[in-house]
Amino acid sequence: MCPRPYPSEQERIMVTSRLSGLKDLTVEERRDRIVANSPVEVEDLAVLDPADGLGVAEADHMVENVIGVLGIPVGVAANFTVNGRDVLVPMATEEPSVIAAASNAARIARSAGGFHTSSSGPVMRAQIQVIDVVDPNAAKMRLLQASDDLVAAANEVDPMLVSVGGGAIGIEVHLVEAAEQTYVVVHLIVDVRDAMGANAVNTMAEALAPQIAEIAQGRTLMRILSNKADLRLARASAVFPAAELGGEQVVDNIVHSAALADADPYRAATHNKGITNGITAVVLATGNDTRAVEAGLHSHAVRDGRYSSVSRFEKNRDGDLVASIEVPMAVGLVGGATKVHPVARLAVKMTGVTTASELAEIIVAAGLAQNLAALRALATEGIQQGHMSLHARNIAVAAGATTAEEIAAVATRMVEEKKVRQERAEEILAEVRRD
Template structure:
């Protein structure tokens, strides 16, 4: 049964009811998502096998973004984040793109790069040529380290060599290009780099130092595009203002840092929910934003001939479905089931689409009403809880502080005291 991502009124249900509705929308048995509940998620014993010196767990809320159509397929998208408004904003932006076909994506491949640093070469340019001449030998040695990856159609397939001027003198840097298929790829490429380093040192007649992947995964790019309906955005003026805001972020690194943070609100939430490496993805995206030598926006917005807004985003996404926490963490496994993705490419496409949706939502809020109005309204429940409200008091306290336009902890405490005093006097 195909997924239906259009679940109306999901926010009006309890968490338990939402989980059942989401499972139904994804065509899954409700039990398939049990690990998203607090009782069946990651145990302390399981955590002890994932990292060292385990003493406890920290819970992060997992919400589900609705309305997404990506490359013609509906997806219900798990997002792990502590920030209010992120899930709602992504869902709303996806709704605005839905009638225009949703999100379309493209992908450059599952290629990661390992770097081997060669020091003290007497003739760096001659050393570069000697290493390139040994290409086939180096690739064969690398592929001996992972016959399973090679059997799946992946493995090392090329090298490149650079002479890099540094303050410590010229260094020769070897790049090993590896198709890692559906893995994130760090373990595979690091193993290969360490295996070929001694032979590279012999060929170079000197020594190697660092042997490790780069998180600047610019051979693993994902691109997402969507058309957002101008009327749903709020009209032609809002669309024009989003274009102007986008141009600001492209031109100014101070604005670009916050613009890109909005993109990462969506990207990191899906990366975390699926057990992938948030730090690697964030490093890759921010390095891509500075690829011209100047930090700039990762996305662009412009108007099409019909006056609708066209958003585009290009980011490196080193994510996978094989190994690591994705396989070891039960909640990550449940998130992948909910998504219904079967390849790293599909997962990357989902992540890029969510990043673009999140970015559009933030730009719209800034252009139309200011970021605080919507964000702080959704933040009110967190403020109420911080003020000490119980579960059955949070809704009323949140509603009152929103109505008073004083979404602050001290005001929430005043409201809470009034409510409790009133109940005590009955």
């Protein structure tokens, strides 16, 4: 068989993320479209096959006591335009409808210019806790007076980070009133460049601990980064035209739904979970730390003293929906699974990003897209209609359907009957095979 022709690098300059009908293609055909419209080469995609992806030998070097690997579906969200650039967004998730919903929301935003993003820079903080300090307020003053020396000492620990423009840039000193005593907590502020930063800031914190203990005249205990990455924020906004959403009433319904999430923590928890459906899928696909990112997001949701939504929805003077989001986004391009895991390397390459901040901004755009998609479904037909139609395919497979025809027939019948249950899938499958 002759090899399929692929475009040259010059031909790829004019690419698009608007890949309509992607869901109707075979896996091989989808891969062809991805290669034609992203920075990846056809040979890069081999790692997506289980036999050529992360093997047990590689996994054994990543974590302890390895006995195997767990496969997670990796898909591509289409239609994204971020800051004027089309980008295909890799997403790793086991949940049906997430990728389709994000792609659809991105298509709607695309008609009004897509997503506009910004970020505050790759700055993390480590905490060094000092206990048994007799004069906490005076200790705070002594530490602040020594801040230049402490920053210089921290930078001696990681000259490589300093050489690429990063490194420690300052300290803060907090007095934390706890049940046992008043703790003096030094925050070391570090620009970690394109790393997630945990290893860098933890190493610096441990190295500074003896000097800090001497200045504060106490004993240091905790020496570790904070996942409340409130100095490393990523933001995204987009306009969703009312006509594309379904009209003025749908816009009003979405605004009311978002207002409830802003005011009610019970609704906010599910609202923010919908955001992390998009965010976590991209974070996981790119080999970053999903737990750190989610911890940062949820801590940001209580920045005003109560748990609330991290996104906002408003109606502009034209009657269109304006959505925005701001969350901590501690992700990196160097170190960890991002460099070790072959699929993570492919996912990063697919996005075409060159800095961790760019990746963070694409991730929050995906989170906002997923958020809008969920709110629109809730404001119209309800969340179950779209979700269950995709979930029905999983139920059909669990019931024993093996061919594409069987899966489609069983799933379609269950959705039509509104009985998406395994026992019903088994009954329908038996009928399909008899016929």
